[in-house]
Amino acid sequence: MGPTHSLGSGDVWDEPMPLAxxxxxxxxxxxxxxxxxxxxxxxxVGGSLRSGRWFTAEDIEGLETYDNVKNVLRLALRAAGSP
Structure with missing residues (x-):
């Protein structure tokens, strides 16, 4: 979902830039x-969630994970248009 720079040609293409x-x-x-x-x-784009779960922005603080992971989750939700 990130930006690209249109650097590819032929059998080479550029991938979207990472969020972080x-x-x-x-x-x-x-x-x-x-x-x-x-x-x-x-x-x-399809399929089903096998291992994991969906959560909201309000759920992040209660997740048992590292602080940097929580920060990335908040950034991702903001970038995706969630409050």
Missing amino acids: ILLETVRYPNEVHLHYDLIFLVRR
Whole structure:
């Protein structure tokens, strides 16, 4: 759902830009590395939800997840036109 720049030609196309790019420090007992999270907005085109659930903006604070995930969810809902 993000913008594109029309850079493609022939067998090359550009994908929509991500909503957000996060750089995360992942710490293991014997290792530390950086991890990029590219967050995209997508539209449902069919199928059914097998694992997970739908929620509203009001539900976000009560979700058991990381604060940065809650922040991304709020941003995604705003970008999708939800209050």
